Structures are given as C-alpha cells and as structure tokens.
Amino acid sequence: MDGDETITIHSNRKERVDHNETISIGDNRDETVGANEDIRIGSNRSKTVGQSEKDRIGTSWNIRVGTMKTETIGMTAMQNVGLAKMVNVGLAYSVNIGGVRNDIVGANWTRTVIGSDSVSVGSDRKASVSGTDSLEVSGALTVKARTITLEAGDEITLRCGSSTVRLTPALIEVLSSLDKLNC
Structure with missing residues (x-):
C-alpha cells in the first residue's frame, strides 16, 4: 500500500x-x-x-x-502508562545505555536484592539526602580511602560496645566503663 x-x-x-x-x-x-x-x-x-x-x-x-522479540527504533521511543507498569523477567535483565540515564521517582523507591549487589563507578560518586540516612550491616563494614573526612555541624559520635567517643565543636569526650585510656 x-x-x-x-x-x-x-x-x-x-x-x-x-x-x-x-x-x-x-x-x-x-x-x-x-x-x-x-x-x-x-x-x-x-x-x-x-x-x-x-x-x-x-x-x-x-x-x-x-x-x-526484537524492536529496532531509529530515533526515539516513548511509553506512557496511566496507572501501573510491571515487568517480570524469568532469568536475566540487562540495560545498556550509551549516554546519560535519568531516573525520577515521584514517591518512594524500594530495591530488594536477594543475592549480592555490586556497583562500579568509573569517575566520581555523590549521594545527596534531604532527610536522614541510615546504613545497617550485619557483618563487617570496611571503608578504604587515601583520606577520610567526617564532617558534622553539631556532633560526631563513635560507639564500640560500652565505649563512646563524642566530638562537638567545643569538646572531645571519651566515655568508657573502663578506667584506661591509651594515648
């Protein structure tokens, strides 16, 4: 035709x-x-x-x-879903983006990874949180860097068992049930 x-x-x-x-x-x-x-x-x-x-x-x-099923789109593809979209993949899911990717979530975003999770960033990485941020690890946590800077406006608290080190702008306080302080 x-x-x-x-x-x-x-x-x-x-x-x-x-x-x-x-x-x-x-x-x-x-x-x-x-x-x-x-x-x-x-x-x-x-x-x-x-x-x-x-x-x-x-x-x-x-x-x-x-x-x-293969779709080849020469320029732009757009999909509008009015209420909800679900994707079920039986085995593997791969996304390859040649340039920039932007994700905008209007409410909450929950990720559940049953196995292990690995992130590799080729350059810089930055996370910005407007509210509070929490990290809970049941095993060990290792942070490796040439320089580590912890910065707080009011207070930094380090706790290990019953011992606490508290840093404020005016005071460094070491609280422990032991009488021993090795410097």
Whole structure:
C-alpha cells in the first residue's frame, strides 16, 4: 500500500497466518479496535511502515512471543502508562545505555536484592539526602580511602560496645566503663 490505511473494527477481529506474512505501508497506518483483536502467526511476520503507525485498543492488548522479540527504533521511543507498569523477567535483565540515564521517582523507591549487589563507578560518586540516612550491616563494614573526612555541624559520635567517643565543636569526650585510656 503506497498511501494511507485506516482500519476500524468495532467488535472482534481474528487473523491467522500459518506461515509468512509481510505488511508494507508506504506512509501512515491507523488502526482502531473497539473490543478484541487476535492475531496468530505460525512462522514469520514482517511489517514495514514508511512514516507512522498508530494502534488504539479500548481495553487490553496481549502479545505473546514464543522465542524472541526484537524492536529496532531509529530515533526515539516513548511509553506512557496511566496507572501501573510491571515487568517480570524469568532469568536475566540487562540495560545498556550509551549516554546519560535519568531516573525520577515521584514517591518512594524500594530495591530488594536477594543475592549480592555490586556497583562500579568509573569517575566520581555523590549521594545527596534531604532527610536522614541510615546504613545497617550485619557483618563487617570496611571503608578504604587515601583520606577520610567526617564532617558534622553539631556532633560526631563513635560507639564500640560500652565505649563512646563524642566530638562537638567545643569538646572531645571519651566515655568508657573502663578506667584506661591509651594515648
């Protein structure tokens, strides 16, 4: 088809292709399905759209791919989800971004890693927290650096068992149940 194609289906549409289907549209394709659309392709399906393609589905759209699905987008891809989006991956999930990535979460973000978690940063790393920050480790915590600077406006407290070292702008205080202080 060299020009435009408009398909409107108000009820149900079923399409079955046992072997190969090739669709080529020169300019634009606009398809509206009011209720259900079921497309089954036995072997291969190839679709070429010259300019734009638009699908409007009233209720639900289900895609099942037996082995592999590949999407190649020349410039930009955008996805808008009105309420919720869930992704379930059975084994492995990989994202490769050639440039910059920005994540914006409007409310809370919870990450749960069942195994180990590893982060590798090639240059600088900075974390900025408006409220409080907490780190709990059930095993050992190791910090290695050429220089370590702890800076607080009011107080720094170091605790080990029943011993405490408290640093304030006016005072360094060592509190311990032992009478011994080795300097």
